[in-house]
Amino acid sequence: NAGVTQTPKFQVLKTGQSMTLQCAQDMNHNSMYWYRQDPGMGLRLIYYSASEGTTDKGEVPNGYNVSRLNKREFSLRLESAAPSQTSVYFCASSVWGQKQPQHFGDGTRLSIL
Amino acid sequence: QQQVKQSPQSLIVQKGGISIINCAYENTAFDYFPWYQQFPGKGPALLIAIRPDVSEKKEGRFTISFNKSAKQFSLHIMDSQPGDSATYFCAASISGANNLFFGTGTRLTVIP
Numbered sequence: 001n002a003g004v005t006q007t008p009k010f011q012v013l014k015t016g017q018s019m020t021l022q023c024a025q026d027m028n029h030n031s032m033y034w035y036r037q038d039p040g041m042g043l044r045l046i047y048y049s050a051s052e053g054t055t056d057k058g059e060v061p062n063g064y065n066v067s068r069l070n071k072r073e074f075s076l077r078l079e080s081a082a083p084s085q086t087s088v089y090f091c092a093s094s095v096w097g098q099k100q101p102q103h104f105g106d107g108t109r110l111s112i113l
Numbered sequence: 114q115q116q117v118k119q120s121p122q123s124l125i126v127q128k129g130g131i132s133i134i135n136c137a138y139e140n141t142a143f144d145y146f147p148w149y150q151q152f153p154g155k156g157p158a159l160l161i162a163i164r165p166d167v168s169e170k171k172e173g174r175f176t177i178s179f180n181k182s183a184k185q186f187s188l189h190i191m192d193s194q195p196g197d198s199a200t201y202f203c204a205a206s207i208s209g210a211n212n213l214f215f216g217t218g219t220r221l222t223v224i225p
Contacts, residue, residue: 004156031211042117042202042215043157050211058212090156100145100206100213104156 002026006091006105013081013112021076021108023091031094032074033101034058034066036087043090049074081112116140117205119216126223132190134219136203139184143205147213148177148188151200160201161188193223 007022025032034046035058045058049068063085065077078085089108092101119136126132136146147162163170163177163186170177176189190197203216 033211040217042115042119042204042217043213044215045212048211056211092156100147100204100211102159104158106154106156 004091004093004103004105006089006108008108009106010109011111013078013110015081015083015112017081017112018077018079019081020078021089021091021110022073023075023105024073025091025093025103026072027093027095027103028071029093029095029103030071031101032068033092033094034064034074034076035090035092035101035104036060037090037107038087046076046089083112086110086112115217116214117203117216119203119219121219122217123220124222126193126221128193128195128223128225130193130223132188132193132197132221132223134188134201134203134221135185136187136205136216137183137185138205138214140205140207141184142207143214144208145206146177146179146186147204148175149202149204149215151202151218157202190221193221195223195225197221198223 004025030051032049035043037043047066049055067075092104094102148160149157150160151157174191179186200218204213206213
């Protein structure tokens with residue numbers, strides 16, 4: 001019953017460092033998403049992938065890149081981390097035809113000093 | 114600019130009482146309105162959703178009321194329990210679009 005699995009759960013970076021957040025789902029879902037959650041702002045979509053090989057920008061894509069490695073995995077990369085990217089990052093997935101997230105992972109808490 | 118406005122920010126309800134959370138939107142193209150429940154340290158979980166062709170949808174103790182003319186929708190939790198203590202998010206989107214606009218969340222505390 002893994003659902004959506006995110007790694008790591010916590011990470012502290014220095015400004016300018018890079019890192020990749022990993023996400024995998026075992027529900028055979030086609031669509032996957034990356035959101036960030038900031039206090040007082042709800043969740044905002046960073047990137048979306050409708051299927052393997054396709055990705056689209058969301059509401060706040062600047063400073064991020066993504067890779068849909070296969071149907072199961074969708075990674076988010078910060079090339080040069082900035083303090084403004086301190087946030088909780090959530091990966092989510094949904095079945096084919098459902099264009100809104102149904103299942104979320106438990107998040108990665110990222111602090112950038 | 115917040116596409117979906119949610120209130121209150123926090124809510125304390127006695128066990129057995131009714132919890133009511135309200136949301137409002139401006140974009141009349143929105144046609145899908147879900148609610149998510151989030152416990153500390155966990156991701157949001159889809160709780161219940163409604164489309165504007167109905168004015169109310171009920172699932173167990175959770176009910177969404179939808180007022181299309183007022184562009185408002187609300188979540189009612191009947192017989193609130195301490196286990197309902199969580200943060201609740203409303204959201205809205207346009208069918209066919211991949212973005213879901215979230216409200217800012219309501220932290221519900223149900224006291225025994």
